[in-house]
Amino acid sequence: MRYAQPLPGSLVKRYHGWKATTFAENEAWYRRLAQEGQRPRAMVISCCDSRVHVTSIFGAEQGEFFIHRNIANLVPPHEPDGLRHGTSAAIEYAVTALHISQIIVLGHSQCGGVKGCEAMCSGHAPELERAESFVGRWMDLLRPGWEAVRGIADADARMEALEKQAVLISLENLMTFPFVAEAVKSGDLALHGLWNDITRGALEIYDARTDAFAPL
Template sequence: MKFAKPLPSYLVHRYQGWRATTYTENQAWYRRLADEGQRPRAMVISCCDSRVHVTSIFGADTGEFFIHRNIANLVPPYEPDGLQHGTSATVEYAVTALKVAHLIVLGHSNCGGVQGCMNMCCGHAPELEEKTSFVGRWMDILRPGYAAVESITDEKERLRALEKKAVCVSLENLMTFPFIETAVKDGSLTVHGLWTDIGEGSLEYYDPESDKFLKV
């Protein structure tokens, strides 16, 4: 591993600042977490987008959320013999081992992954159609959902609709996991779909009765 390098200086300085302040002021709490293990109340599946800061949005403390991030906050369907196990394994651990009470899918505005899916579905992203494109094959999860928004003529509105559709597709796929379906039916787990507008700081939740996203 001769190619690995030390951290850049700005990250070293930030770590040292955190260690000297936040960690030192809450040292007992961090040690308790280390000794007693984690007991998160909720799992959040969000996008890798650096602009989506889950813990800041909810004012969460260390140890409160079990967070999984991937391109476009997608969950693949339950496929024990499939190849997309990263997200599935994380969901399984959260529900069966950590016994989280809430499972949240959080989408967001101006999502690059969803934009890529839309471009791919419109035939404008041949590079994502390549079998060697990891992003393209991952976005295939959302491809069936494009039919629901295809008729929207305004491109910005269509993108926003597809971002929210990505949340719904993930919620639907979550319910194909037997252990999630069982936990939801017995009341030990609730699932939630959210979408946040980065620029506005707003948050919406999916309401199944109206089949719409409503303001929180």
């Protein structure tokens, strides 16, 4: 493939540093992971945003979480239409092959994808309205959430509410997958909705009893 390029020297240097320290100090653990395979208990669906470091937030090690990242941590509805669905494939594998017992949808503050949805739905991002925009068509998943919060006057409060709508819509869409719904109803799988304030390091969890997010 003639377009592939060598890694930047800075990344090569960081790799060798990791290999000589973290890997060398935990080589037996890495070997065990390779030989025995992965057995994560939880799947985390989070945003691609580089500021959201899932394993650091939970102090997790390799092998603990099955992680899927996409724009704005969205889960599409179950659509067995023969097309390619990366998020749906990850969910199916986690539930039916890895038999994870928890799915965590993790939203966050200052989400660029959610800001794009706000701009698109309010008519300020015509480029996202184009049929060929992958981001725009993906953010269509969040349009119902925008409709739910568009009446909030304060811009910051509206954005936070829309970020949390991304979590709630994803939880609802998870339940459209038959294998997810079956596992939830049997008690083998639990769904969790979280929102991370990256400025304060705060984490909030959705409480279905109060229909609100509350600090952990």
